[in-house]
Amino acid sequence: MxxxxxxxxxxxxxxxxxxxxxxxxxxxxxxxxxxxxxxxxxxxxxxxxxxxxxxxxxxxxxxxxxxxxxxxxxxxxxxxxxxxxxxxxxxxxxxxxxxxxxxxxxxxxxxxxxxPSVLSRGNLVIAVSTLGAGPLAAVQITKELQHQYGPEYEHYLDILSLIRSTVKQHEPDIQKRRKLLQAALNMDLMQYVRSEQFKMWDESDVLRWMKHNNDGRTYIKEID
Ligand SMILES: C[C@@]1(CC(=O)O)C2=NC(=C\c3[nH]c(c(CCC(=O)O)c3CC(=O)O)Cc3[nH]c(c(CC(=O)O)c3CCC(=O)O)/C=C3\N/C(=C\2)[C@@H](CCC(=O)O)[C@]3(C)CC(=O)O)/[C@H]1CCC(=O)O
Ligand SMILES: NC(=O)c1ccc[n+]([C@@H]2O[C@H](COP(=O)([O-])OP(=O)(O)OC[C@H]3O[C@@H](n4cnc5c(N)ncnc54)[C@H](O)[C@@H]3O)[C@@H](O)[C@H]2O)c1
CATH class of the missing domain: 3.40.50.720 (NAD(P)-binding Rossmann-like Domain)
Incomplete structure (x- = not known):
């Protein structure tokens, strides 16, 4: 093709x-x-x-x-x-x-x-296509990705999405906003989502996290 x-x-x-x-x-x-x-x-x-x-x-x-x-x-x-x-x-x-x-x-x-063949993990959607070269290969690749991108990615993106909307709502300064959103990506959220102590964040968790992150560093443990 x-x-x-x-x-x-x-x-x-x-x-x-x-x-x-x-x-x-x-x-x-x-x-x-x-x-x-x-x-x-x-x-x-x-x-x-x-x-x-x-x-x-x-x-x-x-x-x-x-x-x-x-x-x-x-x-x-x-x-x-x-x-x-x-x-x-x-x-x-x-x-x-x-x-x-x-x-x-x-x-x-x-x-x-x-x-395409599709793997969905909440807001994470991975669409795989071989453009008709081998539809079954697309299915096989999607199956491989299932292991690499497990169900925890749904929680991961839910937290990122909540951080993004809360930061957008509560931080008017564009520079600080960017710093916070970058800090959210830099901290090891994935490790937290996979850990025993994981619980889904709500807006108050994000606000607490924002307070700790004014310097752009991450203090995920401190909010536990
Ligand atoms: C991914 C998936 C999505 C979906 O369909 O939703 C999909 N095919 C799937 C399954 C599947 N397809 C085939 C088999 C039998 C095994 C085999 O023969 O290999 C099986 C297995 C089964 O049926 O279980 C045979 C087949 N497929 C096409 C042709 C005709 C041709 O070659 O053009 C023939 C020969 C027919 C014949 O014998 O005449 C064509 C297309 N199939 C595509 C997509 C598009 C290209 C995607 C890509 O390459 O990335 C495209 C071009 C057009 C389209 O359909 O959009 C879905 C898996 C869903 C999932 O489980 O994830
Ligand atoms: N794209 C893919 O993923 C893929 C996978 C397998 C097969 N195929 C191809 O897709 C085609 C359909 O496969 P299938 O397994 O669903 O076949 P199927 O035999 O199960 O179904 C064919 C359907 O077409 C209907 N039909 C026949 N003539 C019609 C008409 N004039 N108007 C409206 N409907 C009509 C029949 O009533 C039947 O419901 C096959 O030609 C096959 O080569 C594609």
Whole structure:
């Protein structure tokens, strides 16, 4: 695959996606779309049991019929995930004419975007793509990263995020703000998160930490 790709993070709850096809690949795409909060429409004469259940529970809408021209109308993202090469080609063609980004399951490079393999740890999201060179290699690399970036990263980023918002709210001086945010990165928060004495910080912990950090040094132990 020679094309260059632009990795972006798209806010799921702003997206209406249309997934055409109702097999295992469509199911996987719908799972990630729902997880991100997207509105999902499926068009397919047949559905997996899981997709049928989502439809029954009104988590997705569904047209139980083959794709027809015009189906991609009003969508922000299109997934061509049928097992029919000629149908997937028609869907991509229609989406391109309507200027809607389209993912093609059977020939990835013929679409305009690809789905990466994803590792999520709260606010840390690691998306891995081989750009179609080896989807299973992307899955394998993601599995390796799971060990390197364990569940503790979720707490780590939660604390960093709380420090950032509290510092922004309580420290008007830009220079001091920067110093504090740098100090937050320099202190060994990760070691603290992994330690026995770890407890999630609240705003008062951050304010205490800020008081101790006016000189830009770190005193994580002192606030325990
Ligand atoms: C990562 C993941 C995300 C997702 O789909 O959400 C994903 N494929 C996954 C699984 C998977 N894919 C395949 C198998 C069967 C084993 C095998 O054959 O190798 C399995 C395993 C399984 O199904 O369990 C086969 C396959 N995949 C593609 C083709 C057609 C082609 O080559 O173009 C064929 C041959 C089909 C055929 O036989 O005709 C195409 C694409 N698959 C991509 C993504 C995009 C490139 C990503 C990249 O390279 O980084 C791209 C280009 C388009 C796209 O789909 O966006 C997801 C793992 C989710 C996870 O667990 O993390
Ligand atoms: N991208 C990937 O990760 C990946 C992985 C495996 C396979 N694939 C490819 O993706 C395609 C789909 O794989 P699958 O395992 O989901 O197949 P599947 O056989 O499980 O499902 C195919 C679905 O397409 C629907 N369909 C058929 N004709 C249709 C039409 N005209 N309009 C709407 N829906 C229609 C069927 O009803 C069925 O629900 C295959 O062609 C395969 O080559 C892609």
């Amino acid at each position: 020679n094309s260059s790709y632009l990795p972006i993070m798209l806010k799921g709850n702003t997206v209406t996606a249309i997934v055409i096809g109702g097999g295992v690949v469509a199911e996987r795409k719908v799972k990630s779309l729902l997880k991100a909060g997207a509105a999902v429409r499926v068009v397919s004469p047949k559905l997996t049991a899981w997709l049928t259940e989502q439809w029954t529970r009104e988590r997705i809408t569904c047209l139980l019929r083959p794709y027809q021209a015009g189906d991609v109308r009003d969508a922000h993202l299109v997934y061509a995930a049928t097992d029919q090469v000629s149908i997937n080609a028609k869907i991509v063609d229609e989406a391109n004419r309507a200027h809607i980004p389209v993912n093609r399951a059977d020939q990835g490079d013929m679409g305009t975007f690809l789905s």
